[in-house]
Amino acid sequence: MTARSPISISNLLPYLPVILLFAAAAPLGLSCGVLWALGAFGLAVVFLVTIRRLQSRLEEQAKSGWLLDEGLRQTQKLAAIGQLSAGVAHEINNPLAIIRQEAQWMQTLLQTDHFRGVEEVKELYDSLREIIQQVDRCKEITHNLLDFARKRQPVIQGVAVNKLIEDMAALVAKEARQKGIKIILRLAPDLPQVYADAPQLRQVILNLLNNATYAVQRNGEVTATTRLAGKDSLEIIVSDTGPGIPPEDLPRIFDPFFTTKPPGQGTGLGLSICHGIIEKLGGRITVASQVGQGTAFTIRLPLKPREGVGGGRGQG
Amino acid sequence: MDNFKVMVVDDELDFLETIIKRLKARKIEVTGAESGQKALELLAEQDYDVMVLDVKMPGMDGIETLREVKKRKPLTEVIMLTGHASVESGIQGMQLGAFDYVMKPVALDELLEKMRQAYERKLIQEGKV
Numbered sequence: 001m002t003a004r005s006p007i008s009i010s011n012l013l014p015y016l017p018v019i020l021l022f023a024a025a026a027p028l029g030l031s032c033g034v035l036w037a038l039g040a041f042g043l044a045v046v047f048l049v050t051i052r053r054l055q056s057r058l059e060e061q062a063k064s065g066w067l068l069d070e071g072l073r074q075t076q077k078l079a080a081i082g083q084l085s086a087g088v089a090h091e092i093n094n095p096l097a098i099i100r101q102e103a104q105w106m107q108t109l110l111q112t113d114h115f116r117g118v119e120e121v122k123e124l125y126d127s128l129r130e131i132i133q134q135v136d137r138c139k140e141i142t143h144n145l146l147d148f149a150r151k152r153q154p155v156i157q158g159v160a161v162n163k164l165i166e167d168m169a170a171l172v173a174k175e176a177r178q179k180g181i182k183i184i185l186r187l188a189p190d191l192p193q194v195y196a197d198a199p200q201l202r203q204v205i206l207n208l209l210n211n212a213t214y215a216v217q218r219n220g221e222v223t224a225t226t227r228l229a230g231k232d233s234l235e236i237i238v239s240d241t242g243p244g245i246p247p248e249d250l251p252r253i254f255d256p257f258f259t260t261k262p263p264g265q266g267t268g269l270g271l272s273i274c275h276g277i278i279e280k281l282g283g284r285i286t287v288a289s290q291v292g293q294g295t296a297f298t299i300r301l302p303l304k305p306r307e308g309v310g311g312g313r314g315q316g
Numbered sequence: 317m318d319n320f321k322v323m324v325v326d327d328e329l330d331f332l333e334t335i336i337k338r339l340k341a342r343k344i345e346v347t348g349a350e351s352g353q354k355a356l357e358l359l360a361e362q363d364y365d366v367m368v369l370d371v372k373m374p375g376m377d378g379i380e381t382l383r384e385v386k387k388r389k390p391l392t393e394v395i396m397l398t399g400h401a402s403v404e405s406g407i408q409g410m411q412l413g414a415f416d417y418v419m420k421p422v423a424l425d426e427l428l429e430k431m432r433q434a435y436e437r438k439l440i441q442e443g444k445v
């Protein structure tokens with residue numbers, strides 16, 4: 001809210017009834033009690049007027065600026081968390097590499113003649129293998145984190161969005177079919193090509209399709225829709241007949257590390273990566289969900305990104 | 317003109333020989349490697365524009381190879397080749413910076429189109445467009 005100077009005519013305006021009341025009451029010689037009653041009434045009026053003004057001002061702000069602030073807040077939050085986690089991931093990578101190396105060296109030692117015939121060797125060897133496997137899992141996570149934080153500048157070239165979606169759907173189709181999930185494509189014919197980063201867009205679509213099939217679990221539908229939105233944007237919608245997202249989770253799903261998957265199964269980075277990619281391309285990703293009915297993610301992308309995004313333009 | 321240099325990496329030698337023949341027939345400059353290890357050795361000797369990389373290989377698999385390629389020659393664009401598409405490896409591959417996925421059996425025209433787009437991306441990144 002803008003700061004206001006404490007005294008001005010308009011500020012005094014609501015107090016006018018009180019001032020007038022006092023001014024009128026004094027010459028009439030009204031008793032102190034009546035004077036106070038009138039004063040209190042006047043103050044109450046002032047109070048109410050002020051509250052009403054404040055309220056309508058807030059409503060106005062909510063209508064115009066709030067959504068934008070929310071988007072900005074999310075972007076800033078993601079950037080901050082990204083930087084922090086990249087720092088941590090980087091620091092953890094080195095000790096991880098050493099642990100892995102040492103474990104491998106111990107495996108090599110166990111194979112020497114010295115340990116031949118020792119009963120526990122196989123068990124030791126298996127333990128070390130497990131350690132190496134778990135280190136690799138940690139490495140996977142730190143890699144994802146670093147990837148998430150890296151400011152990958154999009155490389156802009158002409159992309160046929162429908163074809164891209166067909167390809168990614170084909171990648172998901174087999175596993176989906178095994179679970180009785182139908183992948184439906186509703187792709188607008190004659191969709192113009194969009195200037196975007198093709199592999200990044202593939203990553204986004206794949207993530208959304210994967211989330212959707214995971215949510216449906218068994219026997220349901222996942223639908224990908226494309227359509228022109230206005231003259232200079234297009235929309236990609238990935239919707240599912242899954243369980244939906246509870247309203248209290250909805251504001252958090254784009255946060256890094258937010259996941260409802262069992263421990264060890266999801267990093268909760270999928271959607272925050274998608275969010276980052278789409279924002280960089282000058283687009284927006286939003287979600288609508290109804291518990292018990294399903295979820296729909298909508299991406300809105302400009303056909304051409306604003307100036308200054310990415311390197312060059314493909315010849316298409 | 318398609319004047320880019322391609323490496324195809326696949327442990328299935330029948331497939332490898334056939335696809336190299338077909339690509340050569342389309343005047344593509346192409347080299348084959350039968351393992352991830354071999355691919356990295358070749359890559360150390362010279363640069364390739366586009367790599368077509370099988371996901372499932374014994375020893376160093378496609379994902380592992382992709383990670384190394386992107387570490388050593390990040391500008392090389394990699395198209396992953398997959399027999400039984402697995403979502404898991406798909407997501408991993410895209411995350412690691414693969415350009416695209418192609419499914420076996422490969423439609424040659426489609427593969428060529430994807431290679432052209434991958435090469436275009438490489439040129440843009442090198443600032444040559």
Ligand SMILES: Nc1ncnc2c1ncn2[C@@H]1O[C@H](COP(=O)(O)OP(=O)(O)OP(=O)(O)O)[C@@H](O)[C@H]1O
Nearest residue numbers: 211212215253259260261266267268269270271295
């Ligand atoms: N289509 C959907 N239906 C219901 N919930 C969803 C859907 N997509 C995402 N979510 C919710 O949002 C959370 C975050 O999704 P995100 O993709 O970021 O991470 P994840 O899928 O949990 O883990 P990861 O992507 O690393 O495997 C999910 O755990 C889930 O609770």
Ligand SMILES: [Mg+2]
Nearest residue numbers: 207211270271
């Ligand atoms: Mg996910």
